[in-house]
Amino acid sequence: MAPRIISILSLTLIITISLLSISSTNAQLRNNFYGVSCPNLQTIVFNVMRDSVRQQPRLGASILRLFFHDCFVNGCDGSVLLDDTPTFTGEKNALANRNSVRGFEVIDTIKTRVEAACNATVSCGDILALAARDGTTLLGGPSWGVPLGRRDARTASQSTANSDLPSPFANLDTLITLFTNKGLSARDMTALSGSHSIGLAQCFTFSQRIYNDTNIDQSFATLRQSTCPQDTTTGGSNLAPLDIRTPNRPLTGTNRFDNNYYQNLINRRGLLHSDQELFNNGSQDALVQLYSTNQRVFFQDFASAMVRMGNLSPLTGTNGEIRRNCRLVN
Template sequence: MASIVIQFFAIFSVIFLFACATNAQLSPSFYSSTCPNLQGIVRNAMRQAISREPRMGASILRLFFHDCFVNGCDASVLLDDTASFTGEKNAFPNQNSIRGFEVIDTVKSNVEAACSGIVSCADILALAAREGVLLLGGPSWTVPLGRRDARTASQSTANSNLPPPTASLSSLISLFAAQGLNARDMTALSGAHTIGQARCSSFRTHIYNETNINPNFATLRKRTCPGPASGTGDNNLAPLDILSPNRFDNGYFQDLLVRRGLMHSDQELFNGGSQDSLVRLYSNNFRAFANDFANAMVKMGNISPLTGSNGEIRTNCRVIN
């Protein structure tokens, strides 16, 4: 009888350990022994990228967001299309929009040189997003690690899950809620638009056809964003934060108070709705915004990660092994 009990507990222990391995939680110290210099490697590569082009901080942050909202933070957004595989890069919200893939390639190459086959592309993207924010004057946060990389992607999910620039406030709240993020998280994360630029095609309707916009601001933006009848200018860029597009501050929220939100979805955050008071708070208190943004980034980074034996550690972030 005793031997049966011992065997039972031995089997149970194996099952328990396997379950823990396959459902492992993310941890900031995940690579402390296997790749101890990881964060410094990512930081140095991002510093070089941003010194060449400050906009890249915003681009990598957006890349992380567009990854996490499609089946979780699994680096699926980095996969290239092949003859037999359709990825997410050409989903409608991503076409001619997401960028920075070559920066992630460089970071991955540097990491592989130090710790071959150890660190996932998903974790590299999560760390790079934080470093970009920090290097542009924004807050830091502790990044939980241990994600693995997806072996597949979903263009259809990208088309349905990613908020369009025409989204209403209720739509934004619903799309974020579907990812486990509340309205406060949504508004704080929207503050990522305090850095970076947007294409004319994403804000043309707002500046030409809508009334909830400062008329002088609309006139300014029309100078480089021709009307729809022109058939030109789709890729012309404008700063999301008119005064400090390369500085992570609370200028975005200050712009919203005076109706200078570049896209319809931006100005929806301050349009007589439920987020008006929060926008006012963030516009006056950078620390409150920075704290909420950092907390929301951690929450977003925890969306459905692959861990344990799920997925893989890609050698090249653009293709499965």
Template sequence: MGSLSSTLLWLLICATIIDAQLTPNFYARTCPTLQSIVRDTMAQAVAKEPRMGASMLRLFFHDCFVNGCDASVLLEDTPSFKGEKNAYANQNSLRGFKLMDIIKKNVEAKCKSTVSCSDILALAARDGVVLLGGPKWTVSLGRKDSRTASFEAANVNLPPPTANLATLISLFAAKNLTARDMTALSGAHTIGMARCSTYRSHIYNEANNINAAFATTKMATCPSIGGDDNLAPLDTSTPNHFDNGYFRNLMAKQGLLHSDQELFNGGSQDAWVRLYARSNYALSKDFVVAMLKMGSISPLTGFSGEIRRHCRFVN
């Protein structure tokens, strides 16, 4: 009996170790159509509104930077915790929650209570990039969903649009991402939009750090008072195509956010910006490496967390 108990214990330990590792084939038997379901739903959404590709990528980033890639950003407030949606860096800017509901519903229709919201979000972020012309990478799966969220951590861990270079490097380093990773990941700003309130100070108060003609152009749709929700593309050249236009903009001092232009302002990241501005290949390669690292930030695996039936609420 002792030998049998020891064997069972060893098998349990081995299963737990295996279960705790993310792998591209995690749902190969339990939900073989998962990736096609996510891809097809994303394709429909991006065809209707290209911006959704950027929105899902940003949603994934803002999830992983707060207590890891655990879909906590999707949770609504409850009596026991205040969620992350209304944190400073998320308030009135995160999008894609309804699309996540649709993707989750489609996945549940084929694979009930099997696939986590955090894995769905990781796949949707990748597919959004690919659909807008960006690089493709293999997403490792097996994350579980958290049962709580942290408004406080979201306010501390997410880089604000006003951050200087030292702050940006520090926030990314706290997630084991290098300054090179940070600059490559910032290439995500080659797609998507920003609200006037996030870049107003940059275009009105930073004459030494922005192209004057570019600033004047942006003032037309972002008045000094009001118009907080007016939108502008983060990459004015190809806002709906994933390429290196964002970095060319930075070299021309046409970064929309203060934090964008900090990457090319006589500092340590200028060389990386120059590289990515002249080489889409270098950008794609480094972006994929950084996305893989970001996607593995503190995932819940094995017996931790849960598979939420609805992405907005714990079971």
């Protein structure tokens, strides 16, 4: 056989093997992973989330944030759910999580019901991924197919949580770098930031902005200053809605998860410094303007970015474990 033909065949074989390898990696998570082993999984998760969000709408945002904080620390492996013990340091007391992340009881309830239906089958990481999707949808946001098949970590990293989770005080370059380091684009970052259409923030996370930033609507700053003192020694835990336009609308009727967050940014009414950085004469201004007028595009981009974020470094196969209790390793 001629050398040229051999070279072409060799190159073809290498490309084929590479594509199969990539396909195998991407196929590790799939939407119907529990189709046989736990066919009622998604119904169980949805029912608990529906009841929880009806009782306390804020929980939809809390679970979504919990998923984000899980995925950004060594991948979507349920590590953020682990409690500290005398011999184990988890991530719950990292700077971005301490007295801030919430919704653990909801995940506990889902896990208990899932275990009753499908013992030792479904990971806490997958439960959290489904719950984040359902909480978003219940508040009027988009839905998406959730790839499943994650396993749970036996470890956690408080130091990685401290270094990798975005700060509410971060500038645009830092935000883009943090997301790029995870394999997510600046567009993903701007779309995912739209989760701040729902939820609340504590005063200490935005006090510097409302008293010191110049790219802020003064009437908005004054309104927020009425419940958030400049010295957060007292009042630092006072809450304010991340989206001033639709903070407390009912679950029926007008959606709460919407593109008003981006309209806030254009009007210089982003609550966090990191929010307003997305529209501050920088690289994301045009995308913010697009999302502010086209909710359909925002929803599409948000759903796609959530799937990409959910694919960050999953534990699969025999790696990790299926926790019986989401707060503790087996």
